Amino acid sequence: MSESGPGPTTVDRLRGLDAATVHDAAGRTGQLAPRIRPVLPGVTLAGRVTTAACRPGDNLAAHRAVAAANDGDVLVVTADGDLAGYWGEVLTVAAQARGIAGLVLDGGCRDTAALRRRGFPVWAAGVTVAGTVHVLPGLVNEPVLAGGVVVHPGDFVIADDDGVVVVPAARIDEVLDAATARAAREQRLLRGLVAGATTIELLGLLRVEADTAGGPAGSDAG
Numbered sequence: 001m002s003e004s005g006p007g008p009t010t011v012d013r014l015r016g017l018d019a020a021t022v023h024d025a026a027g028r029t030g031q032l033a034p035r036i037r038p039v040l041p042g043v044t045l046a047g048r049v050t051t052a053a054c055r056p057g058d059n060l061a062a063h064r065a066v067a068a069a070n071d072g073d074v075l076v077v078t079a080d081g082d083l084a085g086y087w088g089e090v091l092t093v094a095a096q097a098r099g100i101a102g103l104v105l106d107g108g109c110r111d112t113a114a115l116r117r118r119g120f121p122v123w124a125a126g127v128t129v130a131g132t133v134h135v136l137p138g139l140v141n142e143p144v145l146a147g148g149v150v151v152h153p154g155d156f157v158i159a160d161d162d163g164v165v166v167v168p169a170a171r172i173d174e175v176l177d178a179a180t181a182r183a184a185r186e187q188r189l190l191r192g193l194v195a196g197a198t199t200i201e202l203l204g205l206l207r208v209e210a211d212t213a214g215g216p217a218g219s220d221a222g
Helices: 010-015 019-025 060-068 089-097 112-118 169-194 205-212
Strands: 045-053 074-078 085-087 102-109 122-127 144-146 149-151 156-160 163-167
Touching (some): 010 156, 010 169, 019 156, 019 163, 045 060, 045 144, 060 074, 060 089, 074 156, 089 112, 163 169
Parallel strands (some): 102 122
Antiparallel strands (some): 144 149, 156 163
C-alpha cells in the first residue's frame, strides 16, 4: 500500500501564490513601500523572516542577521530607506552559503551585477556605489519598521515584481487559505474570459450599474 508524502509546507504554499493575491487576501495590509523594488526581476521570494535594523551608514546588523538566520529564511533589513550600500556581493556570498533565501532591504544596495550573476533575490529601496562601515551592532531578530510596516521575526514575507507583502505569523494559515481560494476564483474568471464572456458579466458589474443608476448606493435618490 502506497503512502502519500508530506503535504506542502507553509512556505511552499506561499511561494505558489503572488504578492498581489496575498495582499488582497490579507485585507490589503502588509504591503511594504513601493520604493522597495527587485534587483533581480522575474523571481518570487517567500519565506520566514529574520529581521535586522542598521544604524545610518553602518551595516553590522546585516552581517549579524546573516549569522543568525536559519536555512530558508528571508532577511528583512531596514536602514530607514537610507541609500548607502548596506548590502553587496560579500554579504550575498555569505548569505547563500548559509542557505538564506533572499533579502528585503529598506535601504540601498550595491554590486547589483554580481547579485544578478549569483542569482540572489534582493529587493531594495535603491542602488548606490556608496559604502558603509560595520561598527554599531544595530538590532537583530527584534521588531523593526521596514517600508512603513512593522515586521516581527518569524513573520512571513512574499515578494515579486509587484512588490513586497509581510504576513504576521499568527495570520498565515488564514491568509493562505483565503489567497488560495482567491487564486482559484481568478483562474475560473480567466477561463470564462477566454470562452468569450465579459468582465461585466462575470464580475456582476451589470448589477452594480443597476444598483447605482438612480444615485449613490444606499441613497434615497429616485
